[in-house]
Amino acid sequence: MKRYIDKGAKVVDGPRSPVQNRPWTLKEKLLLGFTPKEYLGQAVRNPLNWVAALILLVGLPVILSRFYFGLGFVTHASNDYPWGLFLGFGLFSMVPLSASGFLLGTTVEVFGRHDFEPIERLALLNGLLGYLFAVVYLLADLGQPWRLPYPMVVSWGPAAVLFLVGWHVATYLSVQMAEVSASFFEWQGWPRAKAFIRRIALGLTTAGIILSTLHQGALGALFTYAPGKVHPLWYSEEFQWIFFFCSSIPAGLCMVIVASTIVKKTMAWRCDARFLENLDRITLGLAKGAAMGLVTYATIKLIGLAHDNEWGYLASGFGTLFLAEMTFGVFIPISLFAYAVRHKIVAMARFGALLTVLGIVFNRLNTALFTFNWKLYPELPHIGETIIVVTVFTIYLLVYRFLLYRLPILYQWKAELVPVDEAVPAPKLVKESKTPVGEVTA
Amino acid sequence: MGGISRRRFLEFGAAAVATTVATSKRSHATPNFEGYPEGMGVLVDLTKCIGCRSCEAACNKEHGLPKPEKPFDDLSVFDERGHSGQMRRPDETRYTVVNRYEPTQGGAPVYRKIQCNHCNEPACLTSCFVNAYTKTKEGAVVYNPEVCVGCRMCMTACPFYVPGYSYSSATNPVIVKCNFCYDKRLVNGLPPACVEICPQEALLFGHREELIAIGKARIKAEPDRYIDHIYGEEEVGGTSWMYISSEPFEELGFDTTLQKKPIISNVMGFLGMVPMVLAIWPALFTGFHLLAKKKGGEDGHDSERGEGE
Structure with a gap:
């Protein structure tokens, strides 16, 4: 891609082609404004695509076999x-x-910190895709995925935490979907739809x-259904849901930092100056937020330990795992963030x-998989899974x-x-004209 | 007939009140639900079980389950060990199993039958998001495969590791577990097949309340023979199937660390917070927004967007 741009190629970044002077x-x-041949050419030259192709070549048949032969074919x-990597990673890790x-x-939107605006859309897309694929993982895990809408339309179990999650x-x-659609409407050239989304933002x-x-x-509260199965160090009857909610805050902020870093390194051609110039400042701002989230999380985890008097477990093997998780996932990042900021x-x-x-993923896997059934035996995921x-x-x-x-x-x-007459629908109605006018004249 | 008799009216009124009370109990005071008064149960006297496995055979026949590899009179199954030395457990091919335990103090081996304990307030039921489980007034916990999505939350929630899943089926995998022979026997007041066949009368079928009394009486009559505990009387809010034993329960694979209150009570705090968040958050965060906004100024968001170069 860079090669074309260095040669002076124009990537689509607005409604009209600047070279041909007509709408794209x-x-x-x-195809981003390239000819099909050019586009294919860059795709073939990108080594990451070959890695992805190889993974899909192996993985897609395994996915098909899971649906053809049943869950027993790809899991233990x-x-x-009952829950393995699909939910341990796909649901419990992807969602935070x-x-x-x-x-x-x-x-x-709420606190009006518009200095974070350059990264807002990346964060929104990251959220949307994460949830979307959490559902994909869920579909792979459900025994009868075609019944996914059942809790909505067929049979209600409103007293269950999973009902709330669903x-x-x-x-x-x-x-x-609505939040991210604003960028799609811009790209598609539907300013009114976008204006509507802005209005309800x-x-x-x-x-x-x-x-x-x-x-x-609620994802945390799910584990309070299995009090004896989750290891005490990862379990708290009172605070489980707060642990999960609180840790999702640094998780989400750090995921944006990670995603923006990858983006900056691998597709800087796609970022505009506004994004690139603001990224360092924003990253430090997000790191500050993440550090505060982690400090709070570390504090309430300590309160949890003290509340249930679980200190004794720290000396066990599980305790080492717990301390490793907290050290690498919480304490070291806090120090790094503090120094970096x-x-x-x-x-x-x-x-x-x-x-x-990585620490958050480790925490969720520890809760759902590695220390689950700690009185029985450890389960290591099946290769198919x-x-x-x-x-x-x-x-x-x-897709990302x-x-x-x-x-x-x-x-x-x-x-x-846009032609002016179309853009200002009703100039007499002062109230209504506000947004569209602002939209178009901007 | 000529109108409703006073008696019928009273019955109707009582039923209505009972329904209301039952419903409100379920939704507000669930931790105190102690089972239906007419609920049935089974008292398993582990001192009487000889490990003949006829209950396994009867269950297999009653439910038309697949023929096992080893016949039911083959006692070598007691030496079978699964993952990391795990003993046999109920699964999609068997709703109940009997396992043999060697007491650490020495002495004769003890046999223990495992099946669904039919909790008063089942974790499977309360964790199910499509309401696939029902606790019937007879005491059985029954499962409806028609609405099950296959999330296997119930298996995660069950403190006794009872529900199995028919993983081998690609098109219609379902939960499989003991149903107390509800549909064919229990509704007609008959004991389940396993109880009926037991040659030792190790399994005693009756009203749960009476069984507790009987269990206590047996323990009192022979305090040297029995451990002074009825397993299931109070565990996770009480179960319909209960056990008395001569050996400590923890040596027989029972989880003796289970909480006394029902599993659902662990989730009550969170569930109670839900409507509060729904009600308070909108005002709270809209309030933050108003406070963060500059006085009289426009939001200003996005006004520059699209300006470009």
Whole structure:
């Protein structure tokens, strides 16, 4: 891609082709303004695509076999460990890492911190895709995935925590879909649809906070159904939901740092100056937030230990695992963030963010899988299950990249030149004209 | 007939009140639900079980389960060990199993039958998001495969590791577990097949309340023979199937660390917070927004977006 741009190629970044002086066609937009040959050429030259192709080549048949032969074909079919990597990683880890959408939405829309605006859309997309693929993982895990809508339409179990998770994830997916659709509407050239989304943005964001508070917490509350099975160090009857909710905050913030770092390194051509110039400042801002989140999390984890008097377990093997998780996932990142923010060392903040992300995944896997059934025996995931998890994650990355290449997430869509009569629908109605006018004349 | 008789009216009124009370109990005071008064149960006297496995055979026949590899009179199954030395457990091919335990103090081996304990307030039921489980007034916990999505939350929640899943099926995997022979026997007041066949009368079928009394009486009559505890009387809110034993329960694979209150009570705090968040958050965060906004100023968001170069 860089090669073409260095040669002076124009990537689609607005409604009209500057060279031919006409609106881009949909095909051109999809190919970023390149000819099919050029586009294919860059895709073939990208080594990451070959890695992805290899993973899909191996993984897709395994996914098909899971649906053709049943769950027992790709998992250990364990009655003791009903949940494996699909939920341990796909649901319990992907969801906290996708808290980014509601966090940055709140920062910008609710608290009015518009200096974080350049990264807001990346955070929203990161949230949407994370949830979307959490549902994909869920579909792989459910015994009868075609019955996914049952808790909504066929049979209600409203007293169950999972009922809340199901409803909230479904609702929140729609909310995030609406939030991200603003960039799609720009790209597609539907300014009125975008204006409508802007108008309801505060409502959407507030809905996002409510839904996120509850279902991030609910994922933790699910484990209070299995008090004897989750190891005491990862279990707290009173605080489990707060642990999960609280840790989702640094998780979501750090995931944005990680995603933006990857984006900056691998597709800087797609980012505009506004994004690139602000990224270091924003990264340190996010790191500050993440550090506060982690400090709070570490504090309440300590309170949890003291409340249930679990100190004795720290001396056991599980205790070592717990201390390792807390050290690498919480304490080291806190120190890194503190130093990085103080001395404005962005790279250090980025490394801290990576550790935090890995730490959160480790925490969720420990809770759901590695220390689950600690009185029985440890379960290591089946190879088929692992292949499917890697394959779905690859698809997630490909979709992520596909959207980042096209939608105005990392760059700003150039001004829409709409005829004036169409753009100002009712100049007499002062109230209504506000948004569209602002939209178009901007 | 000529109108409703006073008696019928009273019955109707009582039923209505009972329903209301039952419903409100379920939703507000669930931790205090102690089972239906007419609920049935089984008292398993482990001192009487000789490990003949006829209950396994009867269950297999009653439910038309697949023929096992080893016949039911083959006692070598007691030496079978699964993952990391795990003893046999109920699964999609068997709703109940009997395992043999060697007491650490020496002495004769003890046999223990495992099946669904039919909790008063089952964790499987309360954790199910499609309401696939029902605790019937007869005491059985029954499962409806028609609405099950296959999330296996119930298996995660069950403190006794009872529900199994038919992982081998690609198109219609379901939860499999003992149903107390509810549909064919229990509704007609008959004991389940395993109880009926037991040659030792190790399994005693009756009203749960009476069984507790009997269990206590047996323990009192022979305090040297029995451990002074009825397993299931109070564990996780009480179960319909209960055990008395001569050996410490923890040596027989029982989880003696289980909480006394029902599993659902662990989740009550969180569930109670849900409506509060729903009600308070909108005002709280809209309030933050109003406070963060500059006085009289426009939101200003996005006004620059699209301006470009």
